[in-house]
Amino acid sequence: MIAITGATGNLGRLSIAELIRRGTDPSDIRALVRDPESARDLDAQGVTVVRADYDEPDGLPEALKGAEKLLFISGSEIGRRVPQHRNVIEAAQASGTEFIAYTSLLRADTSRIGLAAEHRATEALLADSGIPHTLLRNGWYLENYTENLGPSLHHGVHLGSAGEGRVSAASRADYAAAAVEVLTGSGHEGEVYELAGDRSFTYAEMVAEVSRARKTALAYRDMDSDGHRAALAEAGVPEDFAALLADWDAGVKRGDLFAEDDALHRLIGRDTTSLAEAVARM
Ligand SMILES: NC(=O)c1ccc[n+]([C@@H]2O[C@H](COP(=O)([O-])OP(=O)(O)OC[C@H]3O[C@@H](n4cnc5c(N)ncnc54)[C@H](OP(=O)(O)O)[C@@H]3O)[C@@H](O)[C@H]2O)c1
Structure with a gap:
């Protein structure tokens, strides 16, 4: 079971489409969404849709229960993402998630773009969580x-x-394809990909x-x-x-x-x- 947060967003939808295109059974995909009404199309494809809001920590462990892997797509509410992301990571710990691929920002560790701070903080939370993970620094x-x-x-x-x-x-579809390669391939645990x-x-x-x-x-x-x-x-x-x-x-x-990294090219082939x-x- 592969869970995907932000599944109703652009990158989430593209990632789900790519997973299915590459042979993952839709019933093995769990879409975590704020509003299940907006995910009817995913439900119609056989994807399991569950409600999950980053701001509602109580429901998150149940939403993740039984998912071995998580594509953790960063939230879109700039300035609120550190506590939100902490909620997701703590829920993944509580529910026994075995692997997380997190969509971070290019060179988040050194980037001086304001957005980088929330990604750096999330990367640190992931490191502390002990959950094997891969950083997709988009x-x-x-x-x-x-x-x-x-x-x-x-x-x-x-x-x-x-x-x-x-x-x-690069296009969102390129980043989605890289995420799917990391979720379905092997040898990516612990890697930091500058995409x-x-x-x-x-x-x-x-x-x-x-x-x-x-x-x-x-x-x-x-x-x-x-x-x-x-x-x-x-x-x-x-x-x-x-x-x-x-x-x-x-x-x-x-x-x-x-x-000048070619990690994205290499991952998507x-x-x-x-x-x-x-x-x-x-
Ligand atoms: N690399 C870049 O150039 C770039 C550009 C823009 C954004 N980003 C980052 O990459 C992420 C994915 O990009 P995208 O184009 O797919 O963005 P998007 O279309 O805005 O999707 C964001 C997703 O996050 C979900 N979300 C936001 N707050 C949430 C919350 N409190 N609880 C649960 N879900 C929540 C949204 O749910 P709803 O559908 O319910 O709103 C949506 O599914 C963005 O969220 C942002 O962190 C990167």
């Missing part, structure tokens, strides 16, 4: 860009503060690719970090989120989202999805 999703370019395309300009920084992004795309791009290169593929003029306007944050806030982006976006671009500028492929699917 780099940026290509979809972080391709799914959010609407306003930029509307205005013909993409605002950022990443300078000439390069991003080694990133085979190729990298600057924001200027990214908008050039979008312009080419969409036959439209999209420019990149690089700003300093404070100016970027202020411009986003002025455009109606909530201040907290504007600060996050500026922090992520600062990380890109420093090279925190650039990697193929080239990672390119920017051009992702843009073509926009």
Whole structure:
């Protein structure tokens, strides 16, 4: 039995689809979800759907009971994730989970991106738990860009503060395939995988690719970090989120989202999805 948290999210759904595609019987997959109503499609495929909320520790051990392996997909509530993740790890201990694959962040141990702190804390909790585990330190999703370019395309300009920084992004499907390999293959226990795309791009290169593929003029306007944050806030982006976006671009500028590791390529046994492929699917 393989349990998956965040199963109604993008990465969770892709991971379940990949598990089934690669031969795992749906009845051997347990989807842990906050709202079973939103997982009806998984239920219809024969996947076992159980309710599990990271904020409700009492129900978590029962939800994990009997699951040998857990794909622990990090939560999406930034700032609340350390206690939430602690709840999941303690439940895994209580229910005898034998293996956890956790979706962390690229070079979480040294990354200066604000998000890294919660991942570092979770990695430490996993280390202390004594449960055999693998760290899937995922780099940026290509979809972080391709799914959010609407306003930029509307205005013909993409605002950022990443300078000439390069991003080694890959698709969610690539990261899901790597997770499935770790869950179903052998020899991954104790490994720390720095997962990133085979190729990298600057924001200027990214908008050039979008312009080419969409036959439209999209420019990149690089700003300093404070100016970027202020411009986003002025455009109606909530201040907290504007600060996050500026922090992520600062990380890109420093090279925190650039990697030359080929671990993702090796795990999935193929080239990672390119920017051009992702843009073509926009
Ligand atoms: N590497 C990157 O570029 C990148 C980008 C974005 C996010 N991430 C991280 O990777 C994770 C997976 O990415 P994604 O695209 O699949 O994100 P997503 O679509 O937002 O999915 C997040 C999942 O976490 C679940 N979740 C959130 N809070 C929860 C809670 N309190 N209890 C139980 N489940 C909870 C959500 O449940 P509901 O369906 O009920 O909301 C959802 O299933 C994210 O959660 C985030 O930690 C990474």
